[in-house]
Amino acid sequence: MKTQTLGFIGAGNMAGSLIGGLISDGYPAENIVVSDVDTAKLKDLATRFGVQTFENNRSVVDRSQTVILAVKPQILESVAREIAAAVQEGRPLIISIAAGVRETALDRWLGGNASIVRCMPNTPALVKTGATALHANDRTSPAQKSLAEAILRAVGVAVWVEREELLDAVTALSGSGPAYFFLLMEAMEDAATELGLDKTTARLLTQQTALGAARIAIESDEGPAELRRRVTSPGGTTEKAIEVFEGGSLRRLVLEAIKAANARAAELSKQLGE
């Protein structure tokens, strides 16, 4: 996989996260090409990672065995139509990371004969701790599926979903999910500073607590409910905090938030064409 040229159209947050993760996994920078309409974004990625950059999307498609479409969902149709003439039967393999854009719509915009893997990664790909779910259209060969999986697995975990619609749920869970944890971290930091800790100490303790909790959750055979119980001494401090969270319907709020993100993904797909 690392000998093939991998192209990115769109040099924003998610492209930067994937490229950073791939390069730290040993993907040669000279085999990564990137295009964007924003030259400052291209300069940033070239400086940070040493990748080759182009202002023309076709230049990336022409050079690549695999192209990752990393533009906003609303821009994807115009980009796909622009590169359609360069997309032949099954080549290059197209990987779309756009939220809420269906494979059938993308295939139509690309001229109707593309091998498409649609996936939903997340920004922790930058530190090789990404979580990605993938789905492929019928035209994608087993070798192309393995290639897409290898690319995403290089920057974290990668799982396949059976039905494409489930990518909306994945988007709501792990695509957007890092932001939910950051929100909780922000709130915890603010609370700690209100209790008198200085900002630096509050941040460090919050970050390490998040990391520690995630690592225990990953390494333990037990689920989060049991791990939580182990922190919660009867009559102690955690119990009081958990009572406040439960009393404030945190679970209902989380359910509503994730359902709202899921609904937005479905709405995007209706707006952008199915």
Ligand SMILES: NC(=O)C1=CN([C@@H]2O[C@H](COP(=O)(O)OP(=O)(O)OC[C@H]3O[C@@H](n4cnc5c(N)ncnc54)[C@H](O)[C@@H]3O)[C@@H](O)[C@H]2O)C=CC1
């Ligand atoms: N940011 C995130 O956490 C995640 C984002 N995604 C998906 O990734 C895609 C990109 O999102 P971000 O990186 O956050 O957006 P972004 O706004 O940071 O990056 C998009 C880039 O596309 C460029 N662009 C705009 N028009 C273009 C054109 N015609 N040709 C080439 N490049 C063009 C922009 O200049 C920008 O640099 C979206 O479809 C989003 O749904 C998926 C998973 C997570």
Ligand SMILES: O=C(O)[C@@H]1CCC=N1
């Ligand atoms: O907020 C968004 O629409 C994108 C998709 C998942 C994360 N960021």
